[in-house]
Amino acid sequence: MNKEKLTVIKIGGNVIDNSENLHNFLEDFHALPGFKILVHGGGKVATDLAKSLGIEATMVEGRRVTDIEMLRIVTMVYAGLINKNMVAQLQARGCNAIGLSGADGNVIKAQKRPVKDVDYGFVGDLHDDSVATGTLESLLRAGLVPVCCAITHDGDSQLLNTNADTIASAVAVAMSPVFDTSLVYCFEKKGVLRDVNDDDSVVREIRAEEFEQLKQDGTVAGGMIPKLHNAFEAIRKGVEAVYIGKADELPALHAARFGTRMAR
Numbered sequence: 090m091n092k093e094k095l096t097v098i099k100i101g102g103n104v105i106d107n108s109e110n111l112h113n114f115l116e117d118f119h120a121l122p123g124f125k126i127l128v129h130g131g132g133k134v135a136t137d138l139a140k141s142l143g144i145e146a147t148m149v150e151g152r153r154v155t156d157i158e159m160l161r162i163v164t165m166v167y168a169g170l171i172n173k174n175m176v177a178q179l180q181a182r183g184c185n186a187i188g189l190s191g192a193d194g195n196v197i198k199a200q201k202r203p204v205k206d207v208d209y210g211f212v213g214d215l216h217d218d219s220v221a222t223g224t225l226e227s228l229l230r231a232g233l234v235p236v237c238c239a240i241t242h243d244g245d246s247q248l249l250n251t252n253a254d255t256i257a258s259a260v261a262v263a264m265s266p267v268f269d270t271s272l273v274y275c276f277e278k279k280g281v282l283r284d285v286n287d288d289d290s291v292v293r294e295i296r297a298e299e300f301e302q303l304k305q306d307g308t309v310a311g312g313m314i315p316k317l318h319n320a321f322e323a324i325r326k327g328v329e330a331v332y333i334g335k336a337d338e339l340p341a342l343h344a345a346r347f348g349t350r351m352a353r
């Protein structure tokens with residue numbers, strides 16, 4: 090039997106930070122047909138707020154070092170300010186969105202990252218059973234559109250900060266046995282670029298084997314490294330298709346016509 094289609098869409102912090110771009114993105118998201126889940130970051134807003142409070146953000150390999158002060162800030166920004174504003178904007182368009190942190194309905198349980206070379210503080214890692222597939226499916230079948238932020242919990246009262254690209258990948262993987270699931274990463278560029286300053290240099294397709302090479306020759310760097318890692322994890326673990334592209338091209342990305350496609 091053919092499975093019904095589900096699209097998991099992740100929207101990045103640079104788009105969220107610009108109210109006009111966010112408005113246009115939510116308009117397009119609202120218009121997408123079929124079951125859908127939105128996952129959002131907000132790293133830029135958190136960094137800016139922390140700075141205004143005199144706290145400098147530290148990122149190591151695309152992940153935020155999250156001490157107790159920073160955890161308070163990211164909880165307020167991701168699970169509060171951004172999540173609730175996005176839900177309200179979707180509701181205004183007639184989209185019955187429900188905002189969730191990982192603790193709400195126990196939808197995403199994480200484990201505090203063990204200290205190795207770096208102490209990331211209150212950063213949560215996900216595992217194969219982290220995402221509550223049945224709960225998300227129930228919400229979707231009740232006509233709700235889950236909007237998940239980057240805050241998870243450990244089941245023992247501790248909130249944790251988890252990279253939103255990782256959450257999107259884990260949600261897509263967890264939903265794949267039930268739905269024919271696609272994962273779309275939306276950010277401010279047209280896809281993975283051969284030259285990061287040239288928007289016309291989109292790499293149309295990347296194979297997992299090519300990822301190492303692109304990392305080594307410096308073509309992909311910074312936040313693109315964990316994004317691609319998560320994209321290939323999703324493909325490896327059963328997600329039908331993964332695309333990376335520009336937020337204002339969401340309808341075309343959804344129809345698999347633009348951006349960068351991960352190849353099997």
Ligand SMILES: Nc1ncnc2c1ncn2[C@@H]1O[C@H](COP(=O)(O)OP(=O)(O)O)[C@@H](O)[C@H]1O
Pocket residue numbers: 100101102103104130132151275276277278280281282283284285308309310311312313316
């Ligand atoms: N080859 C590349 N193509 C596109 N972006 C790249 C590339 N290499 C590095 N980047 C950087 O990665 C960033 C995206 O990662 P990140 O900021 O974590 O995304 P998001 O906003 O979705 O969270 C881009 O803003 C860009 O500066």
Ligand SMILES: CC(=O)N[C@@H](CCC(=O)OP(=O)(O)O)C(=O)O
Pocket residue numbers: 100101102103129130131132133135151152153163212213239250251252253254
């Ligand atoms: C642990 C970790 O790095 N968490 C991320 C969560 C937010 C995020 O991923 O936001 P973007 O999608 O806007 O980058 C952070 O605090 O930056």
